[in-house]
Amino acid sequence: MPVTILVGTQWGDEGKGKVTDVLADEAQLIARYNGGDNAGHTLAVQEQTYKLHFIPSGILRPGVMSLMGGGMVIHPERLLNEMESLRRQGIEVTPQRLKLATNAHIITPAHQLLEQAQEKARGRAKLDTTGRGIGPAYASKIAREGIRAAAMRDPDAFGTAIYQAIAQTNRVLNLIYQDEPLDADAVARYYHNVASELAPYLVDSWALVHAMLREGGHVLAEGGQATLLDVDHGNYPYVTSSNPVAGGALVGLGFGPRVVDRVIGVAKAFCTRVGAGPFPTQVEGEMAERMRGDGSQAWDDFGTTTGRPRRMGWLDLVALRYAVAVNGLTELALTKLDVLSRFADIPVAVAYEIDGERTDAYPVDMARFARATPIYETLPGWEVDIMGVTRYADLPAAARRYVEWIEAQLEVPLTLVSVGPGREQTLLRG
């Protein structure tokens, strides 16, 4: 069946890029449906590491088309830089292979400056965003003051719209935050010039998706961010400003629910989070350092986008059950199982205690969530390197037990286990 949605189930960085890359050869179109370059999807293919921010993970597969969907926000200059750096790595980035939706929204330097001022004003209550201007760009869109990518077809009009947007933000920066204004003329001139470079990539995303489906093609919708960062279903306000949940794919690309047959949730075998907000199963100190790695390996848990050390914690089944429900997951992919080889015992949260009561229902109310203490069950570790394992059956018994126990707890088939960043370090189950 035609559409597969791939979604992060935790706080991002679950390995969505890697899993998309593994599944990409089954698809004709890979489409990102939300977010911008707050996302960082890392792919390790044949000794090379590729870091993707705007561009879908299908770009590495010859013969596959990639679409940046209408639910995304795009910073033209940073997109052009990403395209250029992929070309330097030998990847063909052309308007035939890569498409940008006409209804995606533009991030301007004013959005970024505004976000900096907002974060500063929040002080200790800052959200700790990626600082890319994502929130203000979505705010402009929802306020009906945004600029759509389609505007780049007319560089003069686009330059004027950018000028007006910058001038407007300058007033806000000056009046509310007493910050320095941007040079609206210079920004508008620059955006005028990039418009003609990006215009050849523009396409109406609904039309592309439906043409693919009519021809019997397979579309893989790749989420940025993740369920617990969703603006509606995540830990508001410690969220991003888009809808990473599966429903976001329908809105962000323009198709209905009946064409979707698989919804794959990607989960790390433990939990990480970058940025602020409650994290019930977080561990600190030596345990966190051991889980994170020291940064000497490309896959150690430091942010792809910001380089920040990720906060580390044990797997949280309460949150995962919630992700199964709100995304309608049909299957689960479990990544980074190899990292747990470092531990003799592996605690997993099976329920929370909140105000003295046990619950296994994820609390949407942030104040309650912030008071949740995890109740753990501890599973035995395996303490041997599994990064070279190529068949599921060859995993140590304790590792298989961990996987199968999670599958039983969540009542969703766990169809893919990842034991390393490489394509070949992927164990398919059934």
Ligand code: GDP
């Ligand atoms: P994404 O944002 O969900 O695509 O995930 P990121 O790319 O930000 O972070 C995942 C990191 O883990 C990347 O460096 C991947 O190359 C790496 N990775 C993915 N799967 C595995 C795995 O099974 N084991 C290990 N060790 N690394 C993995």
Ligand code: IMO
């Ligand atoms: P991928 O696609 C992890 C986090 C930020 C911050 C919050 C809001 O690589 O999984 P934003 O800049 O979006 O307004 O920041 O969301 N965040 C991510 N964390 N992975 C991501 O993307 C993220 N995108 C945003 O750290 O806490």
Ligand code: MG
């Ligand atoms: Mg990431």
